[in-house]
Amino acid sequence: MRTMYRLGIDIGGTFTDALIMDNHGRVIAALKTPSIAAAPEQAIFNALDQLKESGIDLHEIDLFVHGTTLGVNTLIERNGAVTGLLVTKGFRDILEIRRLRLEDTTNLYGDKTDALVPRHLVKEVHERALASGSILQPLDQEELLQAVDELVEEGVTALAISFLHAYVNPDHEQLAEELIRERHPHLFLCRSSAIWPQQREFERTLATAMNAYVGERMGSYFLRLQEGIGAYGLKANLLSTMSNGGIMTAARAAEEPVRTLLSGPASGVIAATHIAEQAGIHQVITFDMGGTSVDVALIDKEPAYSTENKVGDFPVIIPAVDVTAIGAGGGSIAWLDSVGVLKVGPRSAGANPGPASYHRGGEEPTTTDAYLQLGILQADRFLGGQMRLYPELAERALGNLGERLGLSPTQTAQAILDVATANMYAQFSPLMARKGVDPRDFTLLAYGGAGPMHAFLMAREVGIRRVLIPPSPGTLCAMGCTVANLRNDFVHTLHKSSQTLEPGELSNLYTRLEDQGRSWVEEEARGGVKLEHIYCLYSADIRYEGQAFDLEVALTSEEIADPEKARNNFHMYYQNVFGISQPEADVMFVSLRATIVGILPTQSTASPAELPFDESEAEERIITFDHEQRTAKVLKRGQIPLDSPILGPIIVEEYDTTIFIPPGFTVYRDGYGNVIGEVEQ
Template identity: 75%
Template sequence: MVEIHYRLGIDIGGTFTDAIVTDGQGQIVAALKIPSIADAPEQAIFQALDQLQSKGVDTRKIELFVHGTTLGVNTLIERSGAVTGLLVTKGFRDVLEIRRLRLENTTNLYGDKTLPLVPRQLVKEINERQLADSRVLTPLDPQQLLQAVDELVLEGVTALAISFLHSYANAGHEQLAEQLIRERYPQLFICRSSAIWPQQREFERTLATVMNAYVGERMGSYFKRLQDGIGPYGVSATLLSTMSNGGMMTAARAAAEPVRTLLSGPASGVIGATFIAEQAGISQVVTFDMGGTSVDVALIDKEPAYSTENRVGDFPVIIPAVDVTAIGAGGGSIAWVDSVGVLKVGPRSAGAKPGPACYNRGGGQATTTDAYLHLGILQADRFLGGQMQLFPELAEQALTILGDQLGLTARQTAQAILDVATANMYAQFSPLMARKGVDPRDFTLLAYGGAGPMHAFLMAREVGIRRVLIPPSPGTLCALGCTVANLRNDFVFTLHKHSRGLDAGELQTHFFSLEQQGRRWIEDEAKGGVNLGGTYVIYSADMRYEGQAFDLEVTLSDSDISDPKEAEIRFHRKYESVFGISQPEAEVMFVNLRASIVGLLPSKIRAASPQVAGSGKPVETRGITFDGLDYQAKVLNREHLNTATRISGPAILEEYDTTVFIPPGYTIHGDANGNIIGEADL
């Protein structure tokens, strides 16, 4: 008898904590949604482990335990992190205050200034100076350094960020400062910019280091509670955390470098969606992740898009991450009327507690979920597979109160909420696609999240997308993404040289150094018990024409890095594809060199078994209201869908973690991988 081992993926969202377990054959054994606990997120994981044991999953046989959390993001947004101090080169005390001197919204001349995470009184200038060519101009003054740290500790600082000018070129002063401070204050959480992200751009590098220090204590404490808490369940697998770049690393590393995990939740969903799309043979996908709090979208063109210009709350993040954009409100977003009587939806969310009015947990304001329930699309006694009862009368009450302000009935108000939510998404979605230079009509909308399948066809109809894909267990796809991610990390070196100034072999030497850093990192992470099936490296460079201020990241091959002329040719082609022109005669600058190291898991899993046994027949019909009209919608359990039967809307598919709503004008069928494929009627 073959012993079964499991993979466990956990995604901690703002409303629900999702868990998914797969077996050795890659089949989904269990999928759970547990209400998140904001003050103690690890408790929801323990509840999930309890339920898994009750379902017959032997938690002692979990061989891979990967999870993503929004704790770091929430800490930044709520500004609930550690009291953090900052050490900078003399003369650069205001680096966090000055920022980039750019207006966040160019049409608003009265925008509020973003308050820095470190107040000015906790920023200390240190006597030291290094040049961009790595030479030391002013040696570090140890006595003055320790005096500054003494003053910060007296001010209550428990976390410390060190970011000296040009430390990306020479880390010596930062390393010495860290050593001296640790000897005197071993209890401080200390991080330096040359270890976090050694790239030119003083503000962004300093900010990344400050964010790491700000959330580090809280993340470290959380990981310790989680590690201690899974012991009684017999989980011996190394605890891993997903990263913003779609990879994963050990929890111990994540506790030291939490800034790399800030966007891990959305990134995990995109990695899971990439896996599903590849299985389905679809290369161009727009992901549509609608949870209880927000809607996130990303583009996949065979591979996910990456960006170094992501944002977390008020702050830019320079460290590479999967390019995910929040475009709208989620299922728990609160509907309200503004001062001039216009209906708005979001951005405030009811969360898991008190939640929408229909949850009966104290929430009294109408949300998108209440609208779906009142229109008949959600069934009160089948939410979360019947494990959570909804209360239609409370939804109607909240919608009636809101409708009175608008002069609408409860049903009209519910439809208006869906219309406004969709319009909000469309208003942000269309410009986003235009900026990325793609026509969404060429793409498939891949919907997931607890509310994504319920709203996906409405969004597709508004945008003009003709095909929608709903994966198996869509409400827990972010958790599935955790189980199919690879070890991955990014490394950077600021070169900032004209191509004519490069020495023979210089480019290759720098890339080789980055690769060696990556391979050492992979070796260290694998020591935690992660078995790898192989590794590979992706090379790229930020390049631009001389005199320009903005770079293009260009992926390079082995031959390109050994011959700068080949790299230049590739840059000219990339520039022309983006802007429509190129300047082959112009001088090219190599600004930053990048290497991404990827450690492959031994095997990928399958999302589901082929669904061919279902009858394809509705189990019932249900009266619903949609677009102001009454319909009798066909209702099916998802497992009843097969590859042969086509179901035309209006129809409703129910499963444990979500409800799929197919409006009139779309027809669905199952595919061999267990996906639902919906296509617009001709």
């Protein structure tokens, strides 16, 4: 059988990670190259050049999936297209009014978030559909075209259409799209009924505006990338990761980039789910520490999903893997506030200039510099020796900060790690409480370039007893690209009481949603993606009559066929969440949801390599940790004994990361190559 390769590439803020896996699940190559903010596709070309030089035959790549932070960075930095918005007459201020909630309820003087589309680029059009879907007022076509002409004259290059109740009747939006495309074919155009047809006027309008805002830039990026990879002889169709942990074609991603905004963190969670399932561990908290921040997510057999994620200042209603950013990253800068208190982050040195030890012009100390000063990082072994660090520059930066604190450079380095860990703990504990879980019952699964180095410190602070470091942890998000499946979400707003449902109504509506999903999968798979099978998941947003908040409840086919069973399911779920329910009360089916999943061929698991280990011959290094000098063993992953724990402190050096096991933990390796550390008994 011909060897099949899967290529996954994840573009982060600091590094672009690339990973190639064969059909036996073996990692053939993994590498990191600095990201290039001005031209993110160039970092991919640099990675392909390195893979080619290492002997990889790029013609043998059958699947090429990549994720990029271009869309989310465009939103956060507010440097997207000049975007216009068309709304129903009377709703011009929908993006200004938002939900009339304070962003910070403890600050009565906080600034209001600036709307993504400024008010002068929002045009009202006479038209009106009712909540029932019936047309109250026809679309004024002349007024529509005049409004678009005025927007184009003002420099608008992207346009969003969001009419009232278009989620139930999209006719006016579709007609507007046809008229505008005929008159201004150069505009990047999108409508709310195609992007996310759900009731909730502000969120639906915002999602459409976000799609238009980043779409033009994403489209040109994908075009440059597609043209560039052609020169490498890559035959695989270009795919992109999505916020929900699935993948879709790059062509579709260029049309609907709003679905990719949180794809980077989602890819890591999908890979972590794959690793945890292999290892037989069902309850996991992911700990993805990169150059800027730490992302955490809960996995209880399956990842948790949310429709209340945020990108910068904006809520995202489209379902995404539930990931929360906490604390600081490896490139986070240490500094003193106005009263002389040590802080770490949120400012990051990024890839350029990077930490002081990178010797690229950075002069402020970072957590990476702190690890180097303490001896946990080795200057000539960073990135497998491909990138040298400069300890004298780290010491100088730490010394400059330490003088103001009355500390030596080494004491300052320890203080930086302590503050970074305390920051994480301060945000981590209430987050777990809100999710109703005790983190001590979970395994901390760490990845990212800095995650394996800091995970045991975090576990020690929180009380987590087990930490798992997967193979190639520094490139795990790239691995997530190679194990993800085609996946998409579809929604239908119903807003009906269970008492007023017609016989078979739920079944018919879910059948319609599933048909949409299967058509989507078939269209995406035409690009050469092979699927083993397709399945559909069903859920509904349900509430008690008179309430304003919904619970998303998973439904089976039997519950869909019998709404009374679905109603009972909701009562039990409500009881589990709130400790109380009202079985006698009627319930409202607000929105119906269907998630279609196309499963790619599974990969067999490769046995990890094992290197001989003689504890007496292990390399040793003097480090400083917890203000004491200690002797740490320095090992390769393959030298860690299988199922035979050894005691820290231990440093495990790998190409893409360094694992630090502090005193108080033992560590062993399982049959899948995972490094597992546990609290010393």
